[in-house]
Amino acid sequence: MAYMRVHTTFGLLPQCLRKAEQSDDPSKQYRELQKLEEALRKRLLDLKAKKGIPPKMQDCLDELRDAIKEALERGVDIEFMIQGYEEMIATPEQHLEQKTLKRPERMVTESRYKKLWDELKEEKRKNAKLNRENNELIIRLKRIEAEHHHEHPL
Numbered sequence: 001m002a003y004m005r006v007h008t009t010f011g012l013l014p015q016c017l018r019k020a021e022q023s024d025d026p027s028k029q030y031r032e033l034q035k036l037e038e039a040l041r042k043r044l045l046d047l048k049a050k051k052g053i054p055p056k057m058q059d060c061l062d063e064l065r066d067a068i069k070e071a072l073e074r075g076v077d078i079e080f081m082i083q084g085y086e087e088m089i090a091t092p093e094q095h096l097e098q099k100t101l102k103r104p105e106r107m108v109t110e111s112r113y114k115k116l117w118d119e120l121k122e123e124k125r126k127n128a129k130l131n132r133e134n135n136e137l138i139i140r141l142k143r144i145e146a147e148h149h150h151e152h153p154l
Contacts, residue, residue: 041061
C-alpha cells in the first residue's frame with residue numbers, strides 16, 4: 001500500500017508542472033508542487049527501506065526542493081516560465097541512446113574479471129550437467145514408479 005502511495009505521489013509531480021505551464025497563476029501550482037515533494041519524501045521514508053532513500057533519489061528530491069524554493073522566492077510568472085523554456089532549449093539533455101553508450105566502469109582489474117568470468121562459465125557448465133543428470137534421474141524414477149504401480153495396483 002505504501003508503494004502505491006509513493007507511485008501516485010510521484011505521478012502527480014509532472015501533472016502539477018503541466019498545470020503550472022498552462023495556468024494564469026503558476027506560483028499556485030509551484031506551491032502545490034512543493035507540498036507534493038514533501039509528501040513524496042515522507043512516503044519514501046515510510047517505506048522503511050533498510051538503507052533509506054537511495055542517494056540518487058535523495059539528490060533529485062533535494063534538487064527539486066531547492067529549485068521550487070528558489071522559484072517561489074523569485075516569483076513564478078510568465079517571464080519565469082519563458083526563461084525556463086529558453087534554458088531547456090539552450091542546454092539540450094543527452095538522448096537516451098547517448099546515455100546508454102557509456103561503458104560501465106569496472107571495479108576489478110581486467111585479469112581478475114577474466115578469471116572470474118571463466119570460473120563462472122565453468123560453474124554454469126557444471127550446473128547444466130547436474131541439471132541434465134537430475135532430469136534423467138527423475139524420468140527414470142517416474143518410469144520405475146509407473147512400472148511398480150502397473151505390476152502392483154492398489
